[in-house]
Amino acid sequence: MASMYRLVMNESIKMVKKKRLLVVLLILASIIPMFAYAQMKVAENSLKQFGTTDWRAEQRQKITDYTRRLSSARLPDEWKQRIQVEVKVAQYYLDKDVNPASPNGVTFTVEFVRNAVGLLIPLMIMVIAADIVSGEHTGGTIKLLLTRPVPRWKVLLSKLITLILFASVVVVATALLSYLISGLFFGYGGWSAPRLFGFSVTGTEVDFSKVRVVEQWFYLLLELGLVWFAAVTVALMSLMISVLVRTTAAGMGIMLAVLISGTILTNMVSSWETAKYFFMVNLDLTDYLSGSTPPIKGMDLPFSLSVLSVWVLLSVLVSFTVFTKKDVLN
Template sequence: MMNQLIQNEVSKILLKKKMVLISVLLFLFIGLFSYGEKYTYDKTISRFEKITEDTSYDWKSLASQQMMELEKRLESPYIHEMGLKSIEIQIEQMKYFIENNINPITPSSARFSVDFVENAIIMFIPLMIIILASDLVSGEFSNRTIKVILTRSVPRWKVLLSKYIALLMMTTMVVLMIGAISSFVSFFFFRVWGFYEPVATGFKLINGELDANSVIMVNRMEYMVLIYSLAWFVSIAIASITFMISVLVKSTAAAIGIIMAFLIGGQFLQFFLSDWEIIKYFFVSNLNLTKYLTGAYQQIEGMSMKFSIMVLAIWSLVSIVISFVVFTRKDVLA
């Protein structure tokens, strides 16, 4: 019984051609970004060649060139404190890469697909998940098919559970699709797979300073699995929260509006009100899980990977509980 209900929900998502829409968007943006990265890399090389009149370069000379450029930017009088710290951290990392013989420059397919997720995790990936989740329940209300499915001999919690499970399955699919599409499309541009390159991860920020003592070396493939697992976790959290909103409001447009306001508003809040303690308990402030691995500059003090995962897990759980409580008691007037 449950299997067939889940099958129903999956076919509704597929019939609405949502997966097609998501793949088109992914192809479009990933194509654009990997073309862009290829373009900047080519430009870096031609600039390097122009300055040094040397065509037999290797990545190390490119990396030190880039480090010098970063140092130059530090001297700029217009730079603000946040940017300063972020650049200092980047220089420290670059030093570490050169000392330890890790190539941070040459683009590869595996590197791109990791970079893409690191950048997309706070906005682009949540958006894809919102496309999936926002009308899952509210859609049944807006086209009034809710009356048809709630008058069969199936308890309401089963109807909702099948929807949630279908959502989890499709969310997982989307994360896998991001991995596959970003690897293949970027390979088309870079012609390098790079799955076995070494990666340094586990940089820590202690009082705003980069600490390389806890760094461990893994290969790109392992790192990719790690980053995609984090992206998957974030996606599940976004899916659960959107799912709840979809249960609470009757119109899909309102559901999308509300979750988008949270996402965008949340990014604003973390930027402007970073001193305010309570902001770090808001789910949007905790979406960027991957930054804890790369040692990027953090706006809010006192947050860690463990903390963010806990916050997201609690938000997801509470969302699911609210969804079930509300849905099973709701009076259907639509």
């Protein structure tokens, strides 16, 4: 246990010295104010349009606009299905008298994290994790690392634990910075605001039987738990790629291509059902809480969690198998 602690500490120190976590935090601190300002301008424009801060008027207008779009013959069927679901969910919020987007720091954090889990947070994780093993080859320290009187599996396990720790830091930092910065624009309230979750979407049908009202702090915790799971999945996939390739550039390039292709697939392949088994298509776990239409038929929260779990297990198995047998002399 003591040796593992020292190994993890050593990996953590190396990770901090690379200053990539600092870069990630600076990126977040730079872009979050832009999103918060944009959200504030949207609220101001809504006030000008409706002449009131009553969210119900905006919600009714949203339903009206969506309904008009459904009458367009040029709209693809898959988009019609999504809009029909949006209309039903919006009407349900109106019927239950629950504001889905009350202007406060907690609501902004919930929405920002929900939109960041599909690409932004995975990219941040990739930046930190992509060279955790391949960087040893690039720096020429791999031989020194593996000639120490420590089993190879322990060395890799320490790197795995370090990645999980730093992925957790990224998720917590994203939520914390979102709340602290957006609070300057919208205030720091909203913890006890009501929030609906438990929507079950199948095609154009929405099952409201399991929907329940919870306080927003609880909803945020649920959301962060799902985001953390997605972040750890990306971290362990990056670890596998870093073990399989010998250069940092190759590892980052592969993960970047995979993550971006996942975003494209999510928006374009609703008719290709096999794509739902790709891990990157299942990263948007928080959409299941808000009642969004799944990108591909047959997907739901248990399915996506199961797919990601299988990918995690396979990536760990491949990583340890290859790393323990890897020839570092050539």
